[in-house]
Amino acid sequence: MSTPFQTQWWPDGGPPRGATYDGSGVTFALWAPMAERVEVCLFDDHATERRVPLTDLLFGVWSGRVPGLRPGQRYGYRVHGPWDPYTGHRFNGAKLLVDPYARAITGEADDHAAVFGHVAGGDDTVRDDRDSAPYVPRSVVVDPGFDWGEDPRPYVPWSDTVLYELHVRGATMRHPDVPPELRGTYAGLAHPAVLGYLRDLGVTTVELLPVHHFVSEFVLRGRGLTNYWGYNTLGFFAPHAGYASAGSEGQQVAEFKRMVKAMHEAGLEVVLDVVYNHTAEQNEFGPTYSFRGIHNPAYYRLDGGGRRYRDLSGTGNTLNLRHPDIVRLVLDSLRYWVQEMHVDGFRFDLAPILTRGVGDVDMFGAFLAAVGQDPVLSRVKLIAEPWDLGFDGYQVGGFPAPWSEWNDRFRDAVREFWAGSADGVRDLASRLSGSSDLYRRSGRRPFASINYITAHDGFTLRDLVSYVGKHNEANGEANDDGHNDNRSVNFGVEGETDDPEIVTLRLRQVRGLLTTLLLATGVPMLMAGDESGRTQHGNNNAYCQDNEISWLDWAEEQTWPQLRDTVRELLRIRREHPVFRRPHFFHGRLDPAGGRRDVGWFAPWGEEMDAEAWHDSSLRTLGMYLAGEHTGRTAPSGEPVRDDSFLLWLHGGDTPVDVTLPGPPWAMAYSVALDTSDCVGSDQVAAGEHLRLAPHTAVVLRAV
The missing domain is CATH 2.60.40.1180 (Golgi alpha-mannosidase II)
Incomplete structure (x- = not known):
C-alpha cells in the first residue's frame, strides 16, 4: 500500500543522498538515472512492508519525504526499469536493494535463490521475479547526533607514526579482562584493558581491518565458514553491524563513535582499511543486493557489451571509478568517515584499481585528483596498497604525494636477509634507509614507505620462523589458496616444537626481524599479536577463519611474552631518538x-x-x-x-x-x-x- 509523502526543496537543488532524518520525518534520495520507477520500502517490527513511490526531482535523483518516521526505521528500495543484461541493465523490482548511502544496515544475507536477480544456477540473462525481501539485509535510518565533547584528535605526524594492524573482532574474542558480552565488538576494543595495552606497547595508530558493512560469500557459507577479514563490502557508509554489542538498528553507529572517541582520548589514531575496488555482488552470476539493481552500467566496469564484469580485484567485479557519480559516492563515503565518524585516515585495498581510466593506471586520473584537492581528505593519512590484478598493476613507488604506500620491497628484502637467502646486503640497505630509490624521485619523504614484514595476508611473525610451507587445509580449498612464496625458515622442524635450541633460535630470529622493522627509516606497521608470538598454525590465508586460528590469544602460556618487552624497548628507542624518525632521506x-x-x-x-x-x-x-x-x-x-x-x-x-x-x-x-x-x-x-x-x-x- 502506498503512503503519501511531502516534498521539501533544498537550497542546492536536491536533498543529500541516503536517508536524512530532520526531527519529524525522513527524506529519502536515491540516484538511479536510468530507472523508470523507484519505491522506498518501509518495514515494521513484523516485517510488514509499505511501499512509497518516489519522484525524480533532479539529475536522476529520486526523492521524497515521509513524515513521522524516526531513527531505527528499516527500509530498502525497489528500482524498476529494463531487464537487458546484454546492454548491462539488470533492473528487477522484485529485489529489495540496500541504499548505497545507508548509514546502518541490519539483518543477514540468506542463501535463498531469490536473492539473485537472475535464475540462480542458470542463465544469467533470465530474470527471476521472486521477492527477495525476506532474505536480504535492510537499510536503517540513523540519527547523526552524538556528543563528541572535545575529542582531542592525536594528529600524529607521519614521521612519528607506528601503525598497528588490528581486527575488531579478533582482538578481544579471547581477552580475559573484556566482559564476555563485549568481546569481538567496537565496545570491546574501546575497553580500558585494551587501550592500556596499546598505549603501553608504544604504537600510535590503530589500522582496523575492514569495518564497512560486509557479507560472506555463498561459497564460504556452504563450507561452514565466513568472510572473517571483511573484504566483501555491501555498505560504504555503514559500520559492520556484526561488531556491535548494542544492536544493529543504528546502535552500531554510536558504538563505533564511542570507540573512536575512546581511542583518541588514549592518544591513538584510527585508520580504516577500506575496500572501494569491488563490492559483495560478485560477477554476473552473483546476488543482487544493491548497486547492480540500481544502475549496473555506472557502478561496475562491464565487458562483452555490458553482460560481463571486468574483474581486476579477483572477486568478480570492479567498481567503476571512471564515472563521476561513483567517484562522488566514494568521496562522500570517505568524508563521512572523517567528518562524522572522526577517523584519521585510510588504507586503500588494491588502490591502483581506483586510478584506472579506460584500462591503464593513471596517477593523474579523476579519483586521485579529487582526493588531492579535497580540503578534508587531503589532510588525513592516505595509504595505498599499490598493486592490483590488472595489467601494469604493480605500482610500488608510483603514487603521488600525499600518499604513503605499503612497501612489499621492504617486506621481501628483510625476510630474505634473515632467512639467509638474500643476495648480499645491497637491497637491505636501501630498505633500511627509507627506500629512496622508490620514493625520492616523486618528491616524497621517507614516510611514504609503510614498512612491514607481516600483515593479515600471510604468515604471522611466529609462523614465519616456524613453517617453510603454508598449511591452509582448514580453508577447505585443498591447500591451494594463499601465497607459496613465503621466504620463511623453520630451523629444522616444521611447525611447533619443544626443542629448546630451535625455540631459542626462533625467538632470536623474530627479535631480529622486529628490530629491523621498528628501527628502519620509514613508517613501521606491526601486525597485532606479532609482539607476543601469535600463531595461525601455518595458515597464511586465514581470511575465512573466524575462530581461534585468527583470534588473538592473550594466555601467557600460549605466547612468547618476552617479545613484548623487546617491542616496547624498540619503540621507546624510536620515540626518544629522532635519528630513527627522519623526515628526510639520507644524503x-x-x-x-x-x-x-x-x-x-x-x-x-x-x-x-x-x-x-x-x-x-x-x-x-x-x-x-x-x-x-x-x-x-x-x-x-x-x-x-x-x-x-x-x-x-x-x-x-x-x-x-x-x-x-x-x-x-x-x-x-x-x-x-x-x-x-x-x-x-x-x-x-x-x-x-x-x-x-x-x-x-x-x-x-x-x-x-
Missing part, C-alpha cells in the same frame, strides 16, 4: 665539521662498505651507523643539542661473526642499547674492539 655526504656522514655502512671488519663488499652475495652481516642531528634544543651553555648516534648491526648468518667497531670520527666507544641474543655481555665496548655476534642476531649500539 651520505661527509660533514666537514664532524668528518662523518649522516649514514655510514660498515662491513664486519669495521671499514665502510666498498664496491666489492656491496656486491658480495655471501655477505650476511651489515652495520648501519646513524649520525644524530641537531634536535632544535640548546644546552644551558648555549650549545646546540644533538641526538645520540647509533650503530645497528644485523647478522643473518648461521654461524657467529666477529665485527669490528668503527673508531673516530664515528665514535670513541659504544654502549649496548639492545641485544637480541643476550650474548654480547659488556655494557660498553671501545672503538676498534671486536664484538662477537651470535647467529641471527641484531645489536643496537649507542655511540659514545
Whole structure:
C-alpha cells in the first residue's frame, strides 16, 4: 500500500543522498538515472512492508519525504526499469536493494535463490521475479547526533607514526579482562584493558581491518565458514553491524563513535582499511543486493557489451571509478568517515584499481585528483596498497604525494636477509634507509614507505620462523589458496616444537626481524599479536577463519611474552631518538665539521662498505651507523643539542661473526642499547674492539 509523502526543496537543488532524518520525518534520495520507477520500502517490527513511490526531482535523483518516521526505521528500495543484461541493465523490482548511502544496515544475507536477480544456477540473462525481501539485509535510518565533547584528535605526524594492524573482532574474542558480552565488538576494543595495552606497547595508530558493512560469500557459507577479514563490502557508509554489542538498528553507529572517541582520548589514531575496488555482488552470476539493481552500467566496469564484469580485484567485479557519480559516492563515503565518524585516515585495498581510466593506471586520473584537492581528505593519512590484478598493476613507488604506500620491497628484502637467502646486503640497505630509490624521485619523504614484514595476508611473525610451507587445509580449498612464496625458515622442524635450541633460535630470529622493522627509516606497521608470538598454525590465508586460528590469544602460556618487552624497548628507542624518525632521506655526504656522514655502512671488519663488499652475495652481516642531528634544543651553555648516534648491526648468518667497531670520527666507544641474543655481555665496548655476534642476531649500539 502506498503512503503519501511531502516534498521539501533544498537550497542546492536536491536533498543529500541516503536517508536524512530532520526531527519529524525522513527524506529519502536515491540516484538511479536510468530507472523508470523507484519505491522506498518501509518495514515494521513484523516485517510488514509499505511501499512509497518516489519522484525524480533532479539529475536522476529520486526523492521524497515521509513524515513521522524516526531513527531505527528499516527500509530498502525497489528500482524498476529494463531487464537487458546484454546492454548491462539488470533492473528487477522484485529485489529489495540496500541504499548505497545507508548509514546502518541490519539483518543477514540468506542463501535463498531469490536473492539473485537472475535464475540462480542458470542463465544469467533470465530474470527471476521472486521477492527477495525476506532474505536480504535492510537499510536503517540513523540519527547523526552524538556528543563528541572535545575529542582531542592525536594528529600524529607521519614521521612519528607506528601503525598497528588490528581486527575488531579478533582482538578481544579471547581477552580475559573484556566482559564476555563485549568481546569481538567496537565496545570491546574501546575497553580500558585494551587501550592500556596499546598505549603501553608504544604504537600510535590503530589500522582496523575492514569495518564497512560486509557479507560472506555463498561459497564460504556452504563450507561452514565466513568472510572473517571483511573484504566483501555491501555498505560504504555503514559500520559492520556484526561488531556491535548494542544492536544493529543504528546502535552500531554510536558504538563505533564511542570507540573512536575512546581511542583518541588514549592518544591513538584510527585508520580504516577500506575496500572501494569491488563490492559483495560478485560477477554476473552473483546476488543482487544493491548497486547492480540500481544502475549496473555506472557502478561496475562491464565487458562483452555490458553482460560481463571486468574483474581486476579477483572477486568478480570492479567498481567503476571512471564515472563521476561513483567517484562522488566514494568521496562522500570517505568524508563521512572523517567528518562524522572522526577517523584519521585510510588504507586503500588494491588502490591502483581506483586510478584506472579506460584500462591503464593513471596517477593523474579523476579519483586521485579529487582526493588531492579535497580540503578534508587531503589532510588525513592516505595509504595505498599499490598493486592490483590488472595489467601494469604493480605500482610500488608510483603514487603521488600525499600518499604513503605499503612497501612489499621492504617486506621481501628483510625476510630474505634473515632467512639467509638474500643476495648480499645491497637491497637491505636501501630498505633500511627509507627506500629512496622508490620514493625520492616523486618528491616524497621517507614516510611514504609503510614498512612491514607481516600483515593479515600471510604468515604471522611466529609462523614465519616456524613453517617453510603454508598449511591452509582448514580453508577447505585443498591447500591451494594463499601465497607459496613465503621466504620463511623453520630451523629444522616444521611447525611447533619443544626443542629448546630451535625455540631459542626462533625467538632470536623474530627479535631480529622486529628490530629491523621498528628501527628502519620509514613508517613501521606491526601486525597485532606479532609482539607476543601469535600463531595461525601455518595458515597464511586465514581470511575465512573466524575462530581461534585468527583470534588473538592473550594466555601467557600460549605466547612468547618476552617479545613484548623487546617491542616496547624498540619503540621507546624510536620515540626518544629522532635519528630513527627522519623526515628526510639520507644524503651520505661527509660533514666537514664532524668528518662523518649522516649514514655510514660498515662491513664486519669495521671499514665502510666498498664496491666489492656491496656486491658480495655471501655477505650476511651489515652495520648501519646513524649520525644524530641537531634536535632544535640548546644546552644551558648555549650549545646546540644533538641526538645520540647509533650503530645497528644485523647478522643473518648461521654461524657467529666477529665485527669490528668503527673508531673516530664515528665514535670513541659504544654502549649496548639492545641485544637480541643476550650474548654480547659488556655494557660498553671501545672503538676498534671486536664484538662477537651470535647467529641471527641484531645489536643496537649507542655511540659514545
